[in-house]
Amino acid sequence: MSVRDLSPFFAPKSIAVVGAGERATSSGGAIMQLLRQAGYGGRVVPVNPKGGAIFGYEAVTSIAAIDPPVDLAVIVIRPDAILDAAGEAADRGIRNLLILPGGFAEAGPVGVQRN
Template identity: 65%
Template sequence: MSAQSNPSDLTPFFAPRSVAVVGASARPTSSGGAVLHMMQKAGYKGKLVPVNPKGGTLLGIEALPSLRALDAPVDLVVIAIRPDFIVDAVREAADTGHRHILILPGGFQEAGEDGQARQAVLDDLAREKGLIIAGPNCGGIIHLGKESRLAATFFRDLPPGGPLAFVSQSGALAEEVIAHAQIQNIPIGTVVSVGNSMHLGVEDHLVHLGKDPDISAILLYLESARDMEALAETAQKLSKTKPLLR
């Protein structure tokens, strides 16, 4: 977690009452189209708003041309557009009162000097506006809970559902785990792909999931840690209440 963010409650990322998908499309092969399709496939019951400059109707839902067309801010903004347009989209989200943003595309810290510069601008903007950002460069978040069924992801399938959670630093591995869970009927109901962890790191998600009474155990795939001491402390506290498997 970066110094400027203090995500005391990650509910908007796991059980939002309303979601806007920036870059939504009717084409399932596009990232925004995949997110819209997966949200419907998961059975999301909240307010779902496709955002596309052309407006119209997408998968049976009225689309808005921009976040400025919303009557009120949504709980979660999911961004699935080209990296060079993302900073402007985040600025629009901030200017319209949104605080929780999930950025799926890459093209940031992992993408050389241009990407690192883009992430620095994004980080400064988030600091100035008080935003909490999940991602970028991630596969998204799936949470098939009792009260909320969210699939803010472009993964091709959903896990079977159940009391297990999987937190991964690899989006490709997360998708593979979902596929195996389907085949072997492993009761995974929550999948988090953390990506670049610009704000929300593995430890932040562990804290949130550790408080969820419907999650019985957490599976973790870790490639590296910016603050191993903080992560170890979080894992130690969590292991007192529920199993953490790495």
């Protein structure tokens, strides 16, 4: 694999944030804010089942609705939904995933058991 092959992951031209939201305290909200604050110039696709606008970007309600596929999907959803989301991304042709799970030890006793 060449360095060029890794560019969609390390220098993506388009990013989907699965679990995006406008709450600054949520992982999805923080990622959306950071992309805006950093001046990311590529296409940003928030994915949230409620749809609507998230930090000025029009959200889609599912990974399947991302059109065309993005270079990178950042997945920030509850642990029990991650495998399904990864499968949906693969089915959609999204080849690069950054999974930032929450809900483990930092979430308390239930999260400790998940660890």
